[in-house]
Every structure is written in C-alpha cells, then in structure tokens.
Amino acid sequence: QKEVEQDPGPLSVPEGAIVSLNCTYSNSAFQYFMWYRQYSRKGPELLMYTYSSGNKEDGRFTAQVDKSSKYISLFIRDSQPSDSATYLCAMSDINDYKLSFGAGTTVTVRA
C-alpha cells in the first residue's frame, strides 16, 4: 500500500464549476501538507501549504486537512480553463524534510 493515495482521475468539469481533489495517507506522523500544480511538460509549482489540521484559503483555492481521518482536500472555486493541470498532493513529517507525493490528479476545465 502506498503511503499517499490520490485518485489519478482524469477529472473534467465545465468552466465555473467547483473542483474537489483529495488524498488519503497512512503515516500519522505527517504534519506538513502541500498541494502542487503541474502544467503539461513543466515542473510542479507550490500552490498551497498547510501545517497540521485546519483550513487555508487563498483566493479561489481552499485546502483542508483532517488529521483524524488522514484525509486532505483541495477545492478550486469558479474554475477556469487555466486551472487545467495535474494537481499533486505532498506531505512530510516534522523531522523529515523528504516529501511523499500522491500520484497526481489530472483536471481539465472545459470552456
């Protein structure tokens, strides 16, 4: 079993819809949770970063962490065609900087 599970999709939504992405994990020591966005043929770029449990909002993006359920989510409101990308979750524990990544979910927002 992988340490981080993420449904690869693909996910296709109309413009303006809410995109919901999630990951589950098995390592209860994880404390730092991140979401990366990766455009085709490009490197990942950091989108959201959360420490421990709770919610974080940045513009149209909301990240949620539920450590009791070992479950993290990313919501994209009012999705745009420019949001079409692969979204990767990543996490690490407080003593180990090495990141564990999910497989990534490919999202297409249709105009």
Place this chain on the structure above:
Amino acid sequence: NAGVTQTPKFQVLKTGQSMTLQCAQDMNHEYMSWYRQDPGMGLRLIHYSVGAGITDQGEVPNGYNVSRSTTEDFPLRLLSAAPSQTSVYFCASSRDSDISGNTIYFGEGSWLTVV
C-alpha cells in the same frame, strides 16, 4: 533569475550507456534533490543534499549517483542505463531543509528514454 535549470530536456540512451543530468540553481539554496516521476507513481525521491559536500539517498537511489561540489550544482549520474530508468527527472531546491513555510522550487524536467 533563472531559478532551477536542468539539462538536457530530452535524451535517448541505449541500455548500458552512462550519462549525467545537470542541475543548477542561482538562488543560493542549500537543499537540493532529484525526483523521478512515473505514471501512477507520483514523484519519488532519488537523492538529496543538504549542502555542498553532503549527499544522501532517497527512496529509489539504485542505479544513480550524485555529488555536490558547489552550492549551485547537483548533477545526477546514471551509471549503466536500464529501460526501468525511462522516466521524467526533476531537480528541486529550497533555501534549507526546514520545511515550515519553505518553498521547494522545481526545474522543468528532463525526459529520459532508455532503449
């Protein structure tokens, strides 16, 4: 600023050949790392370095070698290429190994095919 620069972008190798993927960063970052990305597997850590002269193994180090003689450069060497090393390779860097609020910057990737 160029950020993290990887070369080459694309490479085809024959089984048994050796080659070096170059990585350079101009942000004076201490922490550098190499990942490989395969379909359905996410990114997996190959090797990392917390500073010049210091390297360590990640999750999938076999068949790869690294060195860190300068802060700026972190080359990845494939010693004897195998088809299983066909992948996309990403170099990454960050200010240091303190992950709290510390952004990791990725290069644009190197596509490697071993035939």
